[in-house]
Amino acid sequence: MSTGSQSCVMGSSATTLCGSLGDSSASGTQLRRQKRDWVVPTTNLKENYDYRKHSYIAKIRSDMDKKHKLHYSLLGHGANKDPINLFVVDTIGLVYVRGILDREKQESYTLIGLARFDNGSIAEEKIEITFAVEDENDNPPVFAPAPPAEVYESSPAGTLVGRVTATDADKTGTNHTRIAYSIAKQEPFHGEHLFYIDKTTGSIYVKEETLDREKHSSYILTIKGTDMGGDPGGKTGNGTILVKLLDINDNTPSLDKDEYSASIKENIANVEVLRFKVLDADEDYNINWMAVFNIVSGNEEGIFSVRTDPKTNEGVLMLVKPADFEENPNIQLGVVVANVAPPAGGDGGDGGPGGGGGGVYSVTIAVLNEPEGAVFRPPVKPVPVSENPKDNPKNKVITVFRASDGDTGEPAENVRYAKGYDPDNWLVINPETAEVRLQKTPDRESPFLVNGTYYAEILSLSNDMPSKTATGTLALQVGDTNDNCPTLIDPIQKHCSYTEVVNIIAEDEDGDPNSAPLTFNFVDEKSMKKWRVEPLNDWVPSHSSVTPLGEVAFMMN
Known part of the structure; x- marks a missing residue:
């Protein structure tokens, strides 16, 4: 950049002459014609340089100053407009700079020089002078706030994580704004660099296939940007980016015990039996952590069900049907646990519908005996009868259907009997002995028969309070006689x-x-x-x- 000055002559015939001067005198004349006007070449000035310590940077004058006393002035931004009086001209046309130039605020100034007589009238036409501010590498790279980046744990090397961008206020397209990126710090750091960055683009990638969310769920990377293409003398700036590791189902769910035991009362249902606590290192409350349960053995009768508590992720074993102590005092169940999501790698394991099963867990259920009262065994008793009155006369005992003690199987005591459902009023029940008699001749053609069978009910009522009721069914299989004419x-x-x-x-x-x-x-x-x-x-x-x-x-x- 030239450190000399410009001399500009304002001719009376509307021409402009510009000569290159040293710090105090002209060293030559450089003229360029554009159409009919002489054009002043642009003068380059340094930013951040204190020209107040030096002589003038340019000179303007008119031929009229040989005959008249003239007054020179400058117009434009930097002269009579903001920034005011950055450029000034003295009485003999010497132009000075009274401040430090900053290219990032304004990279050029175009001023108009005027010459006036003492009375203020214009002596010469205006002359245009342009000063260009040369860029200096005085600005470091500045990083824009980077949104958090996300990448799945166990991602292979070369997986794109995210990108950072820095800007430089220096002149675009120059080496001053050519930024090279590098990772200055990884937090936490345990002796292994897990990421790398593209020097030119600022794109961040996975370095090794060792990201493990269960060890560290996130990392903070400090990125350094160096202008001058990374030259040691370049200016630097730092930025940070948060890298979050996304969870995959790479941990097998398990239960807190190898075996479980519980007890239930017989003849009850819709109660909670026990809960299974799940251990899973995957991220809480996502499908890689949420458990699903399945009863794989011992539940052939559908007595139990198991569900997942969405708040605690526990398995809840429910008794949905009454159990019978006399039939099975101890029940052995096999339970498996899995995740809602399939496991990483696609192996469903032993867990059934989800993924990552941890094997079959043994559950022992003890059924507690409860006084059951009377029951009819079998619950339905077939009784053959005939519609011929000679075979089944009225008030003849056709059967005895007594209730049994549900615990011992012996005839029930302290009970009385009554008739329940009897749609055509065929029967009479002895309340003490449970003897069943006919009070009406059976009719096979009765509309109350189903496939030749008449169904009625006998009730057993306990004498205690509150009374317990058991119900038995009488199936009267009516034999046919020829009692209808064609x-x-x-x-x-x-x-x-x-x-x-x-x-x-x-x-x-x-x-x-x-x-x-x-x-x-x-x-x-x-x-x-x-x-x-x-x-x-x-x-x-x-x-x-x-x-x-x-x-x-x-x-x-």
Whole structure:
């Protein structure tokens, strides 16, 4: 950069002459013509340099000063506009700098020089002078706040983590703003650098496949930016970035005990039996930590269920159906635990639907005996009866259905009996002996039968307070007798005289063998001569016709 001065001559014919001067006198003349005007070359000035210790930086003058006394002034930003009086001109046209230039505030100044007579009128046309401020490497790199970066633990080397960016207020495109990045510090640090940074772009990558969230869930990286492309003489600035490690399901869930035991009362349900505490090093309250449970053995009857408490991640073993001490006083369950998310690597382990099972845990459930009162065993008692009054006369005892002690299996004591459901009021129950009698003749054709069976209930009521009730079911299997005559579906049919075929259908409400096959006979012998019988289904020929479905055709001979 030249340290000399500029001499600018304002000609009366609207031309401008500029000569390069030393600190005190002209050393030559440099003129460039642009159209009809002489253009003053730009003068380069250093930023951060104190020109107040030196002579003038430029000179302007007019030819008119040979005949008249002139007054010179400067117009523009840096002269009569902010920053005011940074550039000043004296009475003989010498231009000075009265402050320290800062390129980052303003990188050039364009001033207008004027010459006036004593009366203030303009002696010469204006002259334009431009001063360019040369950049100096006086600004360090500055880092913008970086948002937290995230990367999964166990990510392979070369995985992009994030990026930092620094800026430099010096002149763009110069070496002063060419920034090289490096990692100055990793916190925490245990002898292993886990990340590296691209010197040019500021992109941060995983260095080794050793990130483990369970050891450290985050790291703070201090990034150094050095301008001049990283030259030792370059200015530096520091920034930080927080790197968070995202959790993967790389830890197997387990329970706090190898074996569990609990007790339950028989004949109760919908109660909590016990809880399983889960141990899992993965991040709390995400799918890699949340547990799922499964009962893999001992629960074939569906007596138990297990769920996960979403607040504590504990397994809750529930009794959903009553257990029976007499049938099974000790129950052995096998329980497994897994995560909601599949394990890293895709191996589901022993955990069932989730991932990372830790094996089968043994659970022993002791069933506590409770006084059960009376029960009917079996709960349904079949009793064959007949609809023939001779076989089952009224008030005859058809069966005795006593309740048993639920604990001992012996006949129940201190109980009385009563009739429960009896839709057609067939039965009478002896309250002391549980003898069952008929007070109505059974009817197999009754609408209250289901597939030939009449169902009724007998109740056992304990004499203590409050009374306990047990219910038994009587299944009366009604045997059929031939107590129904066949009937014609359409007993009267009208036909024309020329009708040659008549279809006849009969039915019998009795069951086999008291219904079909049916026999059809002509009552009138004259009709036998005019008509004959033809079967419409299986027919056994004889002097009369036989058909299992009771359907025949009478045809004219």
